Amino acid sequence: ETGVTQSPTHLIKTRGQQVTLRCSSQSGHNTVSWYQQALGQGPQFIFQYYREEENGRGNFPPRFSGLQFPNYSSELNVNALELDDSALYLCASSPGGSGRTEQFFGPGTRLTVL
């Protein structure tokens, strides 16, 4: 069974640029959630996708957008990067279904905005 994978592992961008982060969910999981984690803090929920539809969104501006594909992999896109966007971006997949909330995390993508 393959776990959650994310790419790239590290990324450096400058202010105003755009970035796309990728996530492959664990086999059999149809739900993907994205989180932003600042250094020394807990994860902040960005949004969740369930069967290719957005299924909840946290308090993030519209320049944070996402996609889920038919194979349940997912992308996180961030436009007009700001310095405060520097963080670890985590993707988590879960089996979905009523009450199934266990989430399995990838190693994250460390984004640095200069």
Added chain:
Amino acid sequence: TQLLEQSPQFLSIQEGENLTVYCNSSSVFSSLQWYRQEPGEGPVLLVTVVTGGEVKKLKRLTFQFGDARKDSSLHITAAQPGDTGLYLCAGVNSNYQLIWGAGTKLIIKP
């Protein structure tokens, strides 16, 4: 806005000591999860507690869910250097989404 407060934020103790980490909220959660995260990795689920008053044990780790399902605690007995990490609690809300605490950074010195 649902919030989860974890305490302490940072804890550094000697190997063999006991410790307790707390996770408190004014909101009721349908369940609560505890994760451990090591540097450069994503969080790993340790346990989910569902019923008010529930106690679960995982070797030297004891997790308790408050009777009112608003708070939880993690107790580690005879801590070992391998327990070092960031411990995170996350409450599951009515939309099956996770509300996260800020984490407790635990260092166990040999």
